Structures are given as C-alpha cells and as structure tokens.
Amino acid sequence: MTLAKLIDELNPQQKRAATTTAQNCLVLAGAGCGKTKTIVARAAYLIDKGLPAQQIQILTFTRRAASEIVTRVEQHMGVQAKGLRASTFHTFCIYLLRRNPKVFGLTQFSIIDRDDQLLMFRLLRGKDKGNVLPKAAELCDLYSYARNTKTKLSEALVEQLPQAIEYKTQIAELMKAYEQRKQERNFLDYDDILAIVAVHLQNSPELVNWVTGFCSALLVDEMQDTNPLQWALLQPLIGKVKLFCVGDDAQSIYGFRGADFENIHHFKECVPDAEVLTLEMNYRSTQGILDLSNWLLQQSPIEYGKHLQAYRGQGLKPQLHILSNEFEEANWIIQDLNQRHSQGAAWAEHMVLLRSGFSGRYLEGALIAANIPYRFIGGVKLLESAHVKDVLSLLRVSVNPQDDLAWMRFLTLWDGVGDVGASKLAQELIQLPDIEARCQRLERHGKVPQQAILILMQLDVLQQHVEACIGLALDALNEQLENNYKTKDWSRRVKDFDLVKQLARKHSSLGEFLEEYVLDPISVSEIDKTPDQDLVTLITIHSAKGAEQKVCYVPHVSPTQYPHARAQGDFDDVEEERRVLYVALTRAENELILTKQNLNLWSHDQYDELGRKIESYFLNDLPQDLVDIRIHRDIPRAYGQASRSRSTAISLGFGIDLD
DNA sequence: CAAACACTGGTTTTT
DNA sequence: CCAGTGTTTG
Secondary structure (H helix, E strand, C coil), X not given: CCHHHHHHCCCHHHHHHHCCCCCEEEEEECCCCCHHHHHHHHHHHHHHCCCCHHHEEEEXXXXXXXXXXXXXXXXXXXXXXXXXXXXXXXXXXXHHHHHCHHHHCCCCCEECCHHHHHHHHHHHHCCCCCCCCCCHHHHHHHHHHHHHHCCCHHHHHHHHCHHHHHHHHHHHHHHHHHHHHHHHCCEECHHHHHHXXXXXXXXXXXXXXXXXXXXXXXXXXXXXXXXXXXXHHHHHHECCEEXXXXXXXXXXXXXXXXXXXXXXXXXXXXXXXXEEEEECEECCCCHHHHHHHHHHHHCCCCCCCCCCEECCCCCCCCEEEECCCHHHHHHHHHHHHHHHHHCCCCHHHEEEEECCCHHHHHHHXXXXXXXXXXXXXXXXXXXXXXXXXXXXXXXXXXHCCCCHHHHHHHHHCCCCCCHHHHHHHHHHHCCCCCHHHHHHHHHHHCCCCHHHHHHXXXXXXXXXXXXXXXXXXXXXXXXXXXXXXXXCCHHHHHHHHHHHHHHHCCCCCHHHHHHHHHHCCCEHHHCCCCCCXXXXXXXXXHHCCCCCEEEEEECCCCCCECCEHHHCCCHHHHHHHHHHHHHHHCCEEEEEEEEECCCCCCCCCCECCCCCECCCCCCXXXXXXXXXXXXXXXXXXXXXXXXXXXXEEECCCCCCCCC
16 A cells, blocks of 8 residues: 555545644544544655654554554555654653663663562551551552652642641651662662653753654654653653644543643643644444443533544444343353354454453453453453562563562572561672672572572573573472462463463563563463454453444443542542543444443442442433443343353333344 | 461552 | 461471
8 A cells, every 4th residue: 555545545634634744743633533543644654755764753652552553554655664663652761771871871770560669668668557658559659640740749649648648758758768779779660761761851952862863753642641751751852853642632541640631732832833633523433332422521521622423324322231240241241242253243343341450350251161262451461470470580680680679589489488588688699799609698598499599590691592591490480389379270370481481482682571571561361362363352441542343342331430439529530530431432333332230220329338429420311312221130040050141121211122 | 586377358540 | 369467387
C-alpha cells in the first residue's frame, strides 16, 4: 500500500490533521474516531515528505500500542519505515540513559519495580503492630503521586492520604531514607527514569540539541493521560521538534498516576503556535453502542461536549444480563461464547473488559474448564510471580552486585536463612570488591550450597548468553524451590520456567533482558501466544485503550464496581470511574454485552457489605430504551454436575425477550 | 534468639 | 491467591 492510498482512506478532518504543516498540533478525538490511524498516517506523511524514519519518535502508553503503530506504518511505507521508533515514555528515557549515561550523571544502574519499592518501604517503616504510619503500599503510591504531579509532600498528602497528614514529619523522613538508599545502591525507580531525563533536559541546552539531533518529530498518543512529570519531559523540546499529540479528555483514566485531562484543555497555553483539531465521526461502533456511551457521559456533571456519531448505522442494542452471582456471570459468558463459536464466529472476535486483574478469576477458571483458548492482558505477570522472581534474583545480583534486595531474596531461599540473617549478610556482600570475595564470604556462611555458589561464579562470565544463564540459575535453585513450594502448586509453577527460557532467547544480554520486562511485564497467559492465534481476549480496561473488538463483554457492571466502592464520595474519583466505564463501552464494534450480579436492578437505597450507603451507581436511571435487559435465575442443579448456567429469561416490564 | 510453620484477611487501575 | 502475622520449634 502506498501513502496516497493511506491518505485517501482518511476523512477530511483526519487528513487535515495528518498533513498539517503546523509545528505543533493537538488532535482531540473521541473514542473510535481514528486516532491511531491518524498517527500512523502522520508518521507516513512525514516520512514521505523526506523526514527519515529514524528521526521520528512515537510515544505511547503500552508496548502493544507502540508495536501496532510501527507495524502499520511499515505496511504502508515498507523499507522507508525502517528505524521508526515507538515506545513508552519510560522506554524512551531508558534509551536515552543507556545511549549516553555519563551526561545524565550515571554509570551503572538497576531499575527497580514496584515490588522492590514496597520492600524498601516496608523495611524502612518497620513492623505493623502499633505502627501508626501509612502502609508500605500507601507510602509508595504517595511518593510516586507527589513526583508525578510535581507537588510537595504536604499537598500530595492532602490529595491522597488526608488521614495521615499529622504524621507528615515521619513520612518525610521515611522518604528521605528511601531516596538515600536508592542512591547508594544505584537503583532507579519508575519515576526516577523520567525525572532524571526531564531535569537534565531542562538544564542542558547541549543535551536538548543531542536529543533533537535524532528526534525531530515527536508523536504522542493518549495525551490526556500524560502527567506533569511527562509534560516536564516534553517542555524543553517544545519549539525544537515537531510535536503532534492526540487525545480524548473523556478517556482520561490515569488520574491516580497524576494525569490531569485539563492538560489538554490548556494545550494552547503551554505550547505556542499550536493548532488544535478535532475528529468527530466514529467509525468503530454502531449507534446503539454509542447511544449508551453518550448517555453515560451526559450524566456527568463535567461537560465533555461529546456526542459520538456512528458512521456505520444503528446496529444492535447493547444487552444487560442480570445473574445471581459471579459464578453464574462467568458461566453465562462461557455459554454465550460457545454458542457464538458454534455458529461460526472466531474466538478472536470476542473481548472481555475487566475492572481489575483480580476480577477475572472466575471467568478465567470457567474458560479453562470449558477449554476455550484465551489470553489475559493485564493478568498475572510472569516475571512478577514469586517463583520466577526467586530465579531472577540470582541473575540480578550477577548484573548488579550492589542490589541488596536481590541478595536478600536469593539468600532467604535457603534453609536456615531468614530475613534477619539475609539482611546482615547482604549488607556485607555489597561491600565486597569482586565476585571471588563474595563467593568466599558465602562459603564461610555455610548455608548456601556449594553448587549454587559455583553457578554464581559462572554467571559472572556468561552474561551474554541469557538462556544459558537461566538454565544455570534453575540448576542452582530447582531442588530448593521444589522444597519451598511443595505445598504451593509447584507442578504449575515449574511450567513457567520454560516460558522464561523462551523469553530469554530473544535477548542478547542479561541486563537488557531484566530491564525489558521490568518496564513492560508480560502476562503469563499471553507469553507463548502468537498474534494470529484464535483466542478470546481478557483485558483490563486500563490496558484496553485503543483496543477494539466485534463483540465485547463488560462483566461486573454492578453497584460498588462502577464506580468502585473506594471511589464513592470523591467527585474526581467517581468521575474517573465513569470514564473507565466509558472506555470499556466504546471498545465494542458490533455488540456490547454487559453483565451484573445483583438481582436488585438498581442501587437506590442500597448498602454494601460493610453497611455503607451506595451513593452512586452509574446504571441507576438507565433509560429503558437504551439496552435490552434480561434477568437469569438459577435452576437448582443436580449434585456433582459440572456447573452450568441454565437460565430462564423473564420479561421485565420493559425491554424485549430475545428468545 | 531466629527461623519455620500455619493461618488469615483483603486485593483498582500502570510504567 | 499471597503477603503479613502470630505461634511453635530448633
């Protein structure tokens, strides 16, 4: 396909955006209005106008979105697209840091994930009993929020943890200690990655020149989800690069990470000479789906000024199925999937949108039982599961001997070593000058087997052979891990190690391998699947932006879920929840199927399990003509029968019976 | 005194 | 389902 053909497929608004000559441009586009298509066309257009592909940097929120865009540009531009970079903000920054560490004041560093952060905060905070300080997770989120929003601790406290304001001094001390520890160990957390680059760009015109030397066009996807830290990163480059951003305020769902959709309303004030364009025609969904989505948004006190209009006509009305519990919900979805599949639909035409990774548990079980192939994007991450981290700890200490967290993990695996002893020994080990000294110290300690120590030595020289390293690490740990996990699904866990080896094959150094998956962890159920396999997709709504599918299921559309119980009572949080649901609804192309598990149709005057009044529920006052509602009641089953939902539909006073 | 063991409760969302 | 806690054991 050629550029002409690509541009030809665009509508006049999209075409205007893709071919703009403005230095800076913001495209405001509703869901399904062709944002990705416009970015792809923009990249292709720039290349066609003579800008080398390696001068273009596309910034997206996920690795999936990035590779999709690259693939599509390649389809259109062939070899001319070679060198096009698309990555997340974090991966882009790492790319800069690795390419020129010295100018950022770095030599060697390791990236730590949230688990490591939690561990550090837990250690610094001390035991729980009688401890009035916020929990490790709260501290971690608070710290990250303050950095991402570039606010003072006191302000972040008011926003995020008002109940802990009185402990501000102690919290400040904890955070200081956390930062100091990070520095001593050459650790970078997720926020450091962005912050270091942002600060150095701000202070060094030479650095800006260096970056703009190989980055003359920046294309930013999902602009509504960028936070002040990410803005700070872009700021020094404004005016020096071509900036092209796309976004939708109604799909802003990363407020918890400091994103503020008001940013895009103020785009013109922050970016001089910016052109702001809008895309209004929706090509993804049929009107019935958009009617429900539009209604949801109109219920909001926030004025989004959006009314999605379908290009494709009226289509089918969304369905709402009411079942008695989570089991029945999952079983009903399985039944419906099976029925569609037997009528010739591919599994891959179906997507299930989930509020949390956790909320897919029943459905996942039911899919396995029913033998339906699926992948779960956003589910349990392979390299975050405990047993895989155990193995990785060995590799981590090999890459960065200063990594005391990894040392502790490795040491506590062995019998006779607990966290106290491990902590002491780890502090000693990171002081030692070389691998020989460390191994000698380990031998003297006596609790770590000879074989494991020997393998540690071997790893040191084998870093380029990632798969071999993992094989060795497994040799060292297998017996011990089997013992550690014998009561905890060992047989299931062993299988994951093959997947890890499989992943490792693609990487040329241990450090690179570890880094890649800290920045973008991969789901267990996703890992050995190829893109062309016929699979049902389970996906968290936060990972689903930009995704679309013919038939979409949105389970658990129940009171206390939308909005989530934790958001109740907070205006901004509730409205963000509304946008989360909005994003879910607007993924569907042809059919949208909601299920909920509360037989009480509405939540007026309802109370949750803790007796709190449910103040808001988005489906209260749902107009009767927007959805077809069916209530399913269980028929008692015979004992021992596999769970199977045979449900009867009873006609409610409104809506139609689909039978 | 430190570590293994058994138990329980509580889980949004992501880089 | 797993991390954090309290209890028992070495």
